[in-house]
Amino acid sequence: MSDALNYLLKARPEAMKAYFTFLKKSDNHLDTRTRDLISVITKVAVQTEGGFRQYLTRALRNGASPNEVIDALMMAFPVLGLAKIVWATEILLEMDIPEFRPENLDATPExxxxxxxxxxxxxxxxxxxxxxxxxxxxxxxxxxxxxxxxxxxxxxxxxxxxxxxxxxxxxxxxxxxxxxxxxxxxxxxxxxxxxxxxxxxxxxxxxx
Ligand code: FES
CATH class of the missing domain: 2.102.10.10 (Rieske [2Fe-2S] iron-sulphur domain)
Structure with missing residues (x-):
């Protein structure tokens, strides 16, 4: 959690606890991967780099494939627009995750x-x-x-x-x-x- 959220949790515990309860209860019917992909898109929408890196890592850890991440970004084009998709792609390129390299996108494990x-x-x-x-x-x-x-x-x-x-x-x-x-x-x-x-x-x- 960020320092800012930690601060708000101390300064306004009731409001912030209600907020976190809301978040916890609002996605009961989604599977983990779908939830993670939506979280990735929300971080792109508000362009928070740390959040994007963190939720992307979580999505991959929970089984989302690079192709699914790219599909999610492309599907969100009507709300994100090209500039934000390019912003996210530049971070992906900087992270240089082997599985995201074009030659590895459809590779099967070996x-x-x-x-x-x-x-x-x-x-x-x-x-x-x-x-x-x-x-x-x-x-x-x-x-x-x-x-x-x-x-x-x-x-x-x-x-x-x-x-x-x-x-x-x-x-x-x-x-x-x-x-x-x-x-x-x-x-x-x-x-x-x-x-x-x-x-x-x-x-x-x-x-x-
Ligand atoms: S400790 Fe944050 S990326 Fe390694």
Missing amino acids: WHDIGSLEEVPREQAGYYEIDGRHLFTYRKGDDLKVYDSRCPHQVTDIPHLSLEGRTLTCPKHEWAFDIESGECTAKGNRPLRQFEHKIENGRVLAYW
């Missing part, structure tokens, strides 16, 4: 070769660029984790330099993650996204 298991560092993070996506790995004993480098808050591509010991800190709003477990340990409340993986003929393969 296995990607990350490299030889032998070369995956032990008890420290590995960092890879594979097929246009950055990944972190963490290997301890027989346990191997493969993480998306995208922050679960607003999809920022967390750089390798943000790693200090076992702590990975997103430069945007400083959510911190334990690279061994993927759990968020400061500021935020969601873990790093993990990719399914398997070992085949000594190679590590990840699925996205």
Whole structure:
């Protein structure tokens, strides 16, 4: 929640609680994805960048596809107009989310070769660029984790330099993650996204 809403909640608790109750009760008949897409469109309508990034991330996390997000934007053309759709598209381009790249819009998930298991560092993070996506790995004993480098808050591509010991800190709003477990340990409340993986003929393969 923004600092402004937190302030209003303290200054006018009754009114603001009623407002939040209204929001909670007003969408009981919509499925999560539809609700998320409508929220994305409302943020474009009022052009709040932080809100747009946040609701977009939530929509993707809850299963909306990039094509659905683009359809929602295009369908809202009569109320948004081209300028706001271009505004949102520029933010999408800046975010550079791999799934939104034109060549990936209709791609189906598949296995990607990350490299030889032998070369995956032990008890420290590995960092890879594979097929246009950055990944972190963490290997301890027989346990191997493969993480998306995208922050679960607003999809920022967390750089390798943000790693200090076992702590990975997103430069945007400083959510911190334990690279061994993927759990968020400061500021935020969601873990790093993990990719399914398997070992085949000594190679590590990840699925996205
Ligand atoms: S994008 Fe906000 S903490 Fe990473």
